[in-house]
Amino acid sequence: MANKLHLETMQINMGPHHPSTHGVCRLILTIDGENIVECVPDIGFLHRSIEKICENRTYAQCIPMMDRFEYVTSMMCNWGFALATEKLTDLVVPERAEYLRVIMGELNRIASHLLCIGVTGLDLGALTPFLYTFREREDILDLFEMTCGQRLTYNYIRIGGVSRDIPPEFFPKCKEFLDKFGEKCDDYEKVLTENPIWIARNRNVGVITEQMVYDYAVSGPSARASGVNFDIRKHDPYSIYDRFDFKVPVFYGGDCYDRYRARMAEMRQSASIVRQALDQMPEGDVRCKVSPKFKPKVGEVYSRVENSRGEMGFHIISDGTVKPFRVRARGGSYNHLLVTPEIVRGLKIADLVAIFASLDIIMPEIDR
Amino acid sequence: MEILELAWIFEWLNENLLVPIVGDGEFGILVRNLILACSVFGLLSLIALCLVWWERKVSAHIQQRFGPMMTGWHGILQTVADAVKLIQKEDIVPALADRKVFFWAPVICFVCAFAAYIVIPFGDGLIVSDLNVGILYIIAITTFTIISLMMAGWGSNNKYALLGGMRSAAQAVSYEVPMALSILGVVMVTGSMSMQEIVKAQSAWYGFHWNIFFQPLGFVIYVIAATAEANRTPFDLPEAEQELVAGFNIEYSGMKFAMFFLAEFVNMFTVSAIATTVFLGGWNGPWLPSWFWFLIKTLGMVFLFMVFRWTYPRLRVDQLMEFAWKVLLPLAFLNILWVGLYEEVFSKW
Numbered sequence: 071m072a073n074k075l076h077l078e079t080m081q082i083n084m085g086p087h088h089p090s091t092h093g094v095c096r097l098i099l100t101i102d103g104e105n106i107v108e109c110v111p112d113i114g115f116l117h118r119s120i121e122k123i124c125e126n127r128t129y130a131q132c133i134p135m136m137d138r139f140e141y142v143t144s145m146m147c148n149w150g151f152a153l154a155t156e157k158l159t160d161l162v163v164p165e166r167a168e169y170l171r172v173i174m175g176e177l178n179r180i181a182s183h184l185l186c187i188g189v190t191g192l193d194l195g196a197l198t199p200f201l202y203t204f205r206e207r208e209d210i211l212d213l214f215e216m217t218c219g220q221r222l223t224y225n226y227i228r229i230g231g232v233s234r235d236i237p238p239e240f241f242p243k244c245k246e247f248l249d250k251f252g253e254k255c256d257d258y259e260k261v262l263t264e265n266p267i268w269i270a271r272n273r274n275v276g277v278i279t280e281q282m283v284y285d286y287a288v289s290g291p292s293a294r295a296s297g298v299n300f301d302i303r304k305h306d307p308y309s310i311y312d313r314f315d316f317k318v319p320v321f322y323g324g325d326c327y328d329r330y331r332a333r334m335a336e337m338r339q340s341a342s343i344v345r346q347a348l349d350q351m352p353e354g355d356v357r358c359k360v361s362p363k364f365k366p367k368v369g370e371v372y373s374r375v376e377n378s379r380g381e382m383g384f385h386i387i388s389d390g391t392v393k394p395f396r397v398r399a400r401g402g403s404y405n406h407l408l409v410t411p412e413i414v415r416g417l418k419i420a421d422l423v424a425i426f427a428s429l430d431i432i433m434p435e436i437d438r
Numbered sequence: 439m440e441i442l443e444l445a446w447i448f449e450w451l452n453e454n455l456l457v458p459i460v461g462d463g464e465f466g467i468l469v470r471n472l473i474l475a476c477s478v479f480g481l482l483s484l485i486a487l488c489l490v491w492w493e494r495k496v497s498a499h500i501q502q503r504f505g506p507m508m509t510g511w512h513g514i515l516q517t518v519a520d521a522v523k524l525i526q527k528e529d530i531v532p533a534l535a536d537r538k539v540f541f542w543a544p545v546i547c548f549v550c551a552f553a554a555y556i557v558i559p560f561g562d563g564l565i566v567s568d569l570n571v572g573i574l575y576i577i578a579i580t581t582f583t584i585i586s587l588m589m590a591g592w593g594s595n596n597k598y599a600l601l602g603g604m605r606s607a608a609q610a611v612s613y614e615v616p617m618a619l620s621i622l623g624v625v626m627v628t629g630s631m632s633m634q635e636i637v638k639a640q641s642a643w644y645g646f647h648w649n650i651f652f653q654p655l656g657f658v659i660y661v662i663a664a665t666a667e668a669n670r671t672p673f674d675l676p677e678a679e680q681e682l683v684a685g686f687n688i689e690y691s692g693m694k695f696a697m698f699f700l701a702e703f704v705n706m707f708t709v710s711a712i713a714t715t716v717f718l719g720g721w722n723g724p725w726l727p728s729w730f731w732f733l734i735k736t737l738g739m740v741f742l743f744m745v746f747r748w749t750y751p752r753l754r755v756d757q758l759m760e761f762a763w764k765v766l767l768p769l770a771f772l773n774i775l776w777v778g779l780y781e782e783v784f785s786k787w
Contacts, residue, residue, distance in 0.1 A: 082597045089683060104601070104755050195671055195752025201501035267672055267751045419601075419682075420754045 079107055086115045090193045090423045093433025095407070097422070104418045109411040116437035124397040129155050129229055130362045132397065137223035140401055140435040142185060145171075145178035146377045148227035150399075153308060154373040154384040155229045158366040164358055167231035168310045169351040173244075174217070174226060175375075176340040176347070180251075181210040182378035182430075183291075183333045183340075190330060190427040191262060194271050199261050206254050209247045216240055231357030244348060251341050255334065263331070272327035276413045276425035279324060286409040290380030290402050292429055295332040296324035302376040313350070314343050326428035333430075363392045379403055379430050401435035444729055445563030474566055478555050486703040489740060490517045493703075496744045527692035532595060535689065539593030544690065544697040547586035551701040553579050554708045559633050561721045561729030572633040573625065576712060577618055580667065583705065584610035587686045590698070594689035602685025605675045605755060609666055612762035613673075617663035619770035623656040623777040624649050624716050637720030645722035645731075652780065656773045657717045659766055661742070664709035666758070669702065671747040675755055710739035 085096035094115035100108040120139050124132045136147040149171055156163065163171075188203030211221045217236050218226040226233050262268050278288060278296045293300060301318040303311040319335035321328035368390040374383035380402020387396040406429040414422050452470065460466040491506070491514055498505030506513025531540060557572035559565040569575055584606055591603015625631055627649065628639045640647050650657045666673035675685075682688070687698045714720060714735040723731035753761065 080597060104605075191751065195674065196750060197497070197671075198501050198748050201503065205502060261749075265751065267753060270757055271751060271754060418754055418756065420752075 077102070084419075084422075085112075090426060091433075092189070092426065092431060095431070095433050095436075099419070099422075101419065104420075106414055106417055106419060106422060109414050109422065111407050111410065113407070113433070113436050116433045118438065120438045121397050121399060124394055126393065128363055128392045129366070129394060132394065133228060134223070134225050136399075137225055138434065139399055139438060140377070140379075140382070140432070141222055142432055143178050143182045143378050144222065144224045145174045145227060146375055146382060148224065149175055149309075150373065150375040150377075150382050150384045151386075151397075152227050152229045153375060154371050154386050155366065157371045157373050158369060158386060158388055159229075159360075159364065160367075161230045161358060161360060163231055164355040165352050166235075166354040167356045167358075169347050170232045170236065170356060171227055171309060172311070172314075172347045173344050173351075174214070174224075174232075176344045177210050177213060177244075179340045179378045180337050180344075181207050183337045184210075186333055186378075186427070186430040187258065187262070187330065190326075190424070193423045193427040194268070196262070196265075196268070199258060202254075202258065202261070206247075206251065213240065213244055213247065216243065228357065230360040231355070233357070235356045241348065244344070248341050248345050248348075252338065255338060259334065263334070269327060271420075271424055272330060272428070273323075273325055275326045275417065275421050276428065277324045278409060278413060282409060282412065286412075287405045288380070288402075288409055289405065290377065291332040291336055292329055292380065292402075292406060294319065295321045295328040297322040302374055302381060306374070308373070308375060314346050316340075316343050326424050329428040365390055365392055374400075377402060379432070379435065380405070399438060401438075403429075403431045403433075403435040406431050407436060444561060444727075448564075478566060479552060482552060482555060482704055482707070483700070485707055486700050487517045487521070489703045489707060490520075490699075492740075493744050493747075496741065497748045500745070500748045521696065524692055524696040529692045529694065530689075532689050534595045536593040536595065539589045540689075541694075543586045543590035543593055544694045544701075545586075546589065547583055547701045548697040550579055550582040550586065551704040551708065555711075557633050558708070558711050559637055559715060559720060560732055561727065564721075564729055565634060568632055568634045571631050573621055573631045573636070573712075573716070576708075577614070577621070580705070580708065581610060581614060583701070590690070591686040594686070596689050598682045598684075599686050599688045602675075602682045602688070605682075606669070606686060608755070609669075609673065609675060609758060612759055613663045613666040613766075616659050616762060616766035616770040617667060619767070620656045620659040620663065620773060621712075621716055623653050623773050626774070626777050627652070627781065633715055633720075637715055637722060640719040641722045644724050645719060647722075648717065648719040650717040653717070653773060653777060655769060655776065657713070659770050659773060660713060660717065661739075662766060663762075664713065665743060665746055666762070668706045668709050668743065670706065670743055672750040672753050673758060674747075674752060675758060706740060706743055707736065710736045710743065713739050 079100050079102045082099045082101055083096060084099055085091040086094040091097065096112040096115065098110040098112060099106055118138065120135050124135055127135070132151060133148055136151045137144040139147050184203040184207045188200035188207075191197070191199035214224060214226075215221050217240060218224050218233060220226075278292065280297050282288065283293045283296050283298045288296070289300070297320060299318060299320045302308070304318050316339045319332055319339065321332050366388045368388055370385070370387045372383055372385045374381050376382075381400065382402065383400040385398040385400070386394050389395040410422075410425060410429065410431070414425055417425075456466065456470055456473075460469045494505045494516065495512070506516035509515040509519050531537060554576050556566045557569050557575055559568075587606040588603045591599045591601075591606070594600075624636060628636045630636065630639075640649060687695060690698060711732075714732060718735045718739075721728035721732040
């Protein structure tokens with residue numbers, strides 16, 4: 071009798087309703103025991119054809135759609151679309167509005183990174199940091215609610231400015247938040263950064279090399295964790311980012327741990343930007359006069375903003391009517407999902423969860 | 439304080455109530471054992487229910503929440519409400535499941551979790567049966583839990599459940615060894631495997647002659663291995679929520695799920711009770727009644743396990759194995775060496 075062990079690989083569906091795929095992503099895994107042989111992402115479960123819907127709406131009506139395009143950092147989506155449209159129409163945004171945009175954008179970046187770090191903890195089985203980060207996120211969402219009445223889909227940054235000025239009680243609340251935020255960051259570091267189990271789970275897991283960053287167009291904190299010093303705010307400044315003094319944190323490991331540290335460092339920089347913006351903010355109008363049914367020039371424009379997940383670009387083709395001819399959006403998560411099968415090969419299922427969380431992939435950005 | 443010891447109440451009840459009615463023949467013994475079993479079962483179910491509530495409260499306060507507040511005083515009836523809900527749930531069996539295995543898995547898990555309490559001394563004289571191989575019996579019976587987890591994993595006919603079941607098997611095999619070796623140190627000192635003997639051997643120094651002072655390493659190894667044994671974070675791989683969704687109990691619902699859930703908490707109480715008995719002097723202690731000391735120490739251990747769960751991330755499966763075989767096992771041998779040296783050299787001075 072042939073006494074040979076018959077080994078088989080097993081196919082397993084991770085998703086579309088799996089707790090750690092952050093939305094409705096389906097990963098078709100071929101596993102050998104606990105080891106992943108192959109991982110094939112299957113996307114499209116959240117497709118809402120936002121780009122197509124935009125073709126049937128006026129430019130101003132497109133902004134609420136952009137909230138849904140990537141709902142964790144809606145401010146930045148609003149901003150990206152507004153920026154592209156303003157480029158098409160040569161609108162001049164009032165000074166105060168620019169400062170408000172920066173404040174809201176950076177607060178939104180902090181909120182998004184807090185979500186990412188908390189959820190990474192949750193995915194690795196540390197349930198408590200999640201609640202801690204959400205405590206601070208709550209404060210930020212309160213600030214947003216105070217400003218525009220919404221906590222998730224803000225519709226705040228409009229074409230030609232922002233929808234309304236901030237209320238007077240915003241300043242003390244925001245200052246108070248910034249003052250304690252540094253301490254809270256230290257708390258997270260205490261719970262996570264030096265925890266030996268955390269390090270064991272993240273260090274040298276899912277290494278993205280510098281070459282892979284170029285090959286797959288990885289961007290944002292994930293690229294900066296792999297030693298690529300590129301931040302659109304610094305190297306292709308939009309709005310008024312050239313007026314602020316901030317560093318671009320770069321790490322060289324390329325693993326989950328460095329991606330986590332890059333986000334941690336970036337939050338502190340964002341807090342410093344908000345502080346500077348609050349100090350420098352001038353008085354004045356928050357919105358320039360623009361008709362709701364304005365007609366931009368015929369032409370084509372691409373503009374990009376640094377989102378918390380990477381480069382977020384908007385490509386708009388205008389045929390001179392009130393509606394855009396074509397809108398195309400680019401989010402960082404799509405490229406991050408593409409690189410995942412490459413770096414996950416040969417690792418364990420638990421590592422896939424860690425990688426997925428550390429790349430901060432969220433599905434609405436991919437499916438649009 | 440003598441009056442607060444519970445043992446005499448049972449003896450009085452036995453002599454004045456049971457013996458006159460059922461006699462002390464074979465039938466009498468049967469009735470008495472049944473009553474004992476029921477009382478232990480009732481007590482532990484109550485403890486498990488309280489632990490569920492307590493864990494929620496501990497986790498909530500660690501996470502700056504309140505936890506359940508609406509049902510009764512600080513939500514103390516929350517677990518009762520949960521139990522009522524679970525009883526009402528439909529009992530779903532997957533179409534392709536191995537029905538017999540699927541049915542028996544929670545039953546075995548439940549029974550084994552409770553069977554360990556036959557030899558746990560709750561207080562001076564409060565023990566169901568003082569077996570002379572008590573500690574060996576506990577190690578054997580708690581290992582049975584793993585078989586039930588594997589059965590659940592296999593019988594569910596679900597790939598995630600299967601992975602969870604396999605993980606639990608691998609984990610149990612790895613962590614049984616250092617756990618047994620860490621207890622071996624105590625058995626060497628005591629010279630007996632009976633739980634009561636182990637407790638009595640620690641009664642010097644006004645009840646503070648605890649084994650933990652002489653074998654701190656053994657205690658640490660036991661606590662780590664016990665965390666793995668009770669499937670709790672950072673070793674809760676069999677039911678890793680974020681990777682395997684719920685692991686072995688993914689297909690279970692209603693009362694069957696409740697049985698797994700309850701067994702988990704009873705197991706946590708078991709490992710705490712063993713730690714108390716073996717390392718922390720059991721029911722020994724001054725002034726207070728013995729069962730009270732036992733309860734304080736055991737609940738303290740339970741609290742420690744709860745804090746572990748809500749503050750640590752989870753290990754990966756290969757790291758878990760490495761830790762058991764490359765770190766804990768050599769340390770356990772070192773502990774035995776130390777105990778032997780201590781017994782032979784230092785204690786004779």
